[in-house]
Amino acid sequence: MKIVTIIGSHNVPLGQLRNTKQRKVILEELAKLESHPTASELYEIVRKRLPRISLGTVYRNLEILSQFRKINTLHPAGFEKRFDGRTDLHYHVRCVRCGRLDDVPLEPFDTIDEAARNVTGYEILSHSIEFVGVCARCRSHKEKEP
Amino acid sequence: MKIVTIIGSHNVPLGQLRNTKQRKVILEELAKLESHPTASELYEIVRKRLPRISLGTVYRNLEILSQFRKINTLHPAGFEKRFDGRTDLHYHVRCVRCGRLDDVPLEPFDTIDEAARNVTGYEILSHSIEFVGVCARCRSHKEKEP
DNA sequence: ATAACTGCAAACGTTTTGCCAGCAT
DNA sequence: ATGCTGGCAAAACGTTTGCAGTTAT
Numbered sequence: 323m324k325i326v327t328i329i330g331s332h333n334v335p336l337g338q339l340r341n342t343k344q345r346k347v348i349l350e351e352l353a354k355l356e357s358h359p360t361a362s363e364l365y366e367i368v369r370k371r372l373p374r375i376s377l378g379t380v381y382r383n384l385e386i387l388s389q390f391r392k393i394n395t396l397h398p399a400g401f402e403k404r405f406d407g408r409t410d411l412h413y414h415v416r417c418v419r420c421g422r423l424d425d426v427p428l429e430p431f432d433t434i435d436e437a438a439r440n441v442t443g444y445e446i447l448s449h450s451i452e453f454v455g456v457c458a459r460c461r462s463h464k465e466k467e468p
Numbered sequence: 469m470k471i472v473t474i475i476g477s478h479n480v481p482l483g484q485l486r487n488t489k490q491r492k493v494i495l496e497e498l499a500k501l502e503s504h505p506t507a508s509e510l511y512e513i514v515r516k517r518l519p520r521i522s523l524g525t526v527y528r529n530l531e532i533l534s535q536f537r538k539i540n541t542l543h544p545a546g547f548e549k550r551f552d553g554r555t556d557l558h559y560h561v562r563c564v565r566c567g568r569l570d571d572v573p574l575e576p577f578d579t580i581d582e583a584a585r586n587v588t589g590y591e592i593l594s595h596s597i598e599f600v601g602v603c604a605r606c607r608s609h610k611e612k613e614p
Numbered sequence: 615a616t617a618a619c620t621g622c623a624a625a626c627g628t629t630t631t632g633c634c635a636g637c638a639t
Numbered sequence: 640a641t642g643c644t645g646g647c648a649a650a651a652c653g654t655t656t657g658c659a660g661t662t663a664t
Contacts (some may be wrong), residue, residue: 334523334622335618335619337618338617338618338663340619341663342662344664350552352553354553355553356571357552358550358552359549360551360653361653361654362548362653374620374621376621376622377653377654378620378655379619379621381653382655383619384551391555392555393551393552394551394552394553394554394565395550395570396550396551396552403506404504404505404506404539404541404542404588405498405500405505405510405530405539405540405542406504406539406542407495407501407619408540408553409539409578413584413590414504414542415584415588415590417590418543421505423542424590425501425502426587427582427587428587430582434574434577435599438561438599440569440573441572441573441574442572442601443604444563444570444599444604445601445607446601446622447564447600447601448599448600448601449598449600450598451580451595451596452596453590453594453595454593454594454595454596455584455588455591455592456591458483458589459588460662466594481642481644483642483643485643486638486642486643487639488638488639488642488643488644490644490645507628509630518647520646521646522629522645522646523646524629524630524646524647525645527628527630528645529644531629531630549624
């Protein structure tokens with residue numbers, strides 16, 4: 323008997339995605355928007371077309387669509403806040419396998435704030451960069467994952 | 469009569485910060501750590517020195533210390549996930565006043581992943597950048613804030 | 615036929631809050 | 640004396656999950 327580790331959320335199907343009305347409307351409405359809505363904002367919008375849809379369905383579909391790269395999830399899934407004794411500007415890298423978070427010892431890119439100011443109309447105060455990747459430890463354990 | 473808008477969390481004092489044992493220990497332990505603990509991880513650590521401290525106190529102090537720039541909060545306070553119909557790499561800017569989130573129409577900095585790889589030992593897959601600043605609308609309303 | 619999917623409601627884990635006593639200034 | 644702060648417990652919040660019935664393929 324072989325034990326298989328299922329990667330990803332419990333609600334993401336192993337087989338074929340289906341094209342339900344709910345999923346279609348969620349995608350359509352999200353595509354229409356310039357903004358980056360939260361799940362419940364999108365729920366309110368979608369509800370105008372599908373009054374009986376549930377918030378759970380919206381969450382489930384956003385998760386699935388994100389896994390299949392149809393949409394993008396901005397503030398990376400369910401992570402707790404983390405705190406850092408350093409207050410100087412520095413960057414972080416997160417391991418997608420184990421969630422480990424490390425500092426990245428690079429000098430801050432101090433020119434990019436000005437670039438952002440020029441194209442956004444914002445007064446830019448600072449920025450943060452989070453790299454995502456696979457840490458050394460997880461890379462050496464790669465045989466565990468299919 | 470003048471209406472004053474209180475900025476920031478309900479638990480952040482308007483007056484002078486005090487130097488309590490709990491606050492000191494939280495700061496000390498956080499400073500010792502190379503890692504970026506969550507509130508409850510830090511709670512467990514601090515509890516070894518102050519067994520009667522509560523998790524609420526840890527949260528309150530982290531919030532206050534963060535406001536006063538004594539520490540840094542990594543995954544910026546309580547924001548919900550946001551979803552984006554675009555799946556290509558692009559950056560975002562958040563207004564610290566109103567929470568508004570916009571796209572930043574800059575070309576992706578494709579060289580920085582390699583720089584990060586060189587200094588971290590991670591296999592770097594991607595990165596995200598979030599600028600923080602004040603949006604045009606909020607800048608024109610600045611008279612409302614002290 | 616079958617596996618994906620939905621709505622609903624309950625459960626979950628994290629964070630915030632109200633209360634009141636206690637302590638730093 | 641003032642008002643910031645702590646502990647505690649309850650509430651709030653965003654998100655996930657179990658269930659039982661439904662739907663797309």
